[in-house]
């Protein structure tokens with residue numbers, strides 16, 4: 001038995017995520033977690049909401065709620081939707097947890113002790129009306145380059161010129177519109193990432209198994225231009241983790257909080273602390289190599305935009321501490337899923353959001369299509385037509401139809417018990433040999449976190465059963481040799497159970513229905529030996545004919561949804 005620590009990138013708190021977010025981290029992470037559990041390995045699968053920063057404060061203000069209350073509510077909403085998609089987190093935590101406060105303050109203190117934090121005085125815009133410092137992008141004004149009157153303090157989106165807030169003509173607060181702004185001097189802490197460049201370089205070079213997408217992005221950030229820059233880790237905000245040096249106050253840093261990019265990844269560790277507290281168990285055996293975590297395999301799942309944070313920023317925090325923390329072994333990153341010729345967009349309400357998806361179809365339909373088409377080696381695209389085709393063909397025609405045909409035929413010609421007569425012959429031996437080879441490929445692909453190829457192999461395993469059934473044709477055999485038909489249908493009933501176990505990481509609800517129909521109780525046992533697995537349901541074993549596993553998506557359904565989702569929704 002091996003131990004797998006698995007984390008998914010943390011969804012930001014300010015609203016419900018879309019399907020592009022789901023397939024870019026949480027869903028493939030769940031696939032891997034479910035698979036490793038079924039193989040009998042020990043798994044700790046963690047995710048959490050990322051709750052700090054200005055966007056959370058502004059979203060709360062827009063909702064007319066105190067930010068802590070807003071975050072608590074949105075956390076509940078996201079947790080409920082995650083359950084709806086059957087995301088099997090061992091814990092879905094919060095980056096605002098007491099555990100993360102303590103750990104973030106610990107890391108800051110430790111990095112200071114190691115000489116990796118310096119105080120920098122800088123000028124920042126303060127809004128008297130809003131009673132707060134404004135981050136660059138919350139200052140608007142007229143672009144000095146092109147005259148566009150809604151340029152932001154970091155960039156003009158009209159002419160793309162990079163700006164400083166002080167470049168803007170007639171600057172105003174993007175929050176209140178107030179022009180009562182002044183430039184004040186304030187002090188911030190910077191993490192001296194530049195001093196860690198060689199350490200990071202060596203660490204990345206030691207990771208020979210990482211995807212090219214991951215290493216190329218990391219190396220680009222590490223070496224292009226001036227290389228890795230020192231980075232501010234504090235902010236003048238109210239909402240966040242107060243700046244402390246371990247448990248001690250940090251003179252001069254009163255009233256400041258850590259910058260969200262610094263505290264969010266530390267929540268991966270703190271989340272294990274939240275889980276351990278809820279379970280009454282120990283978390284350090286998962287995260288401290290001096291306390292038992294040296295045999296843990298740690299896999300992170302994320303979208304490609306998150307790669308720099310996971311290959312550089314967070315490792316800089318950990319390596320800089322020179323403490324024995326478990327570091328990532330496999331970093332699985334994804335490209336983007338596009339929506340019908342454009343991008344999914346939260347701010348523009350474009351695409352399908354997770355709550356809407358569950359309103360129109362059960363989770364398994366989405367899980368299957370998204371995983372089978374996930375943007376692994378390049379961006380991929382969701383279109384309603386392809387979704388309809390994929391679901392109807394793979395789930396309804398291939399898998400669902402197999403289950404329905406086999407159970408109904410057995411009920412009508414024999415009974416709702418596994419028939420005893422006949423024995424397996426050359427056709428069954430050939431199928432078993434084929435499935436044994438395919439199972440090995442499926443296992444290797446799942447172990448390698450190859451999502452699309454795993455889905456393709458699973459589909460091929462379903463197809464093999466259908467082809468077998470088509471070629472031996474028990475409905476014809478039955479007329480001349482009922483004993484042979486009994487053996488064929490006994491094998492096919494066993495295949496349903498076999499499929500349920502193999503398919504559960506992709507489509508857990510349908511797999512559970514298949515197991516229930518086969519009257520299987522207890523945990524599924526991974527069928528490493530196909531011969532044995534296909535004799536698991538013995539003659540006389542009772543089963544039931546299940547309800548339709550997957551209803552087909554009609555053209556009318558598809559057209560209705562196309563229209564409904566064409567307009568987008570308010571962010």
Ligand SMILES: [Zn+2]
Nearest residue numbers: 143146156159
């Ligand atoms: Zn401009």
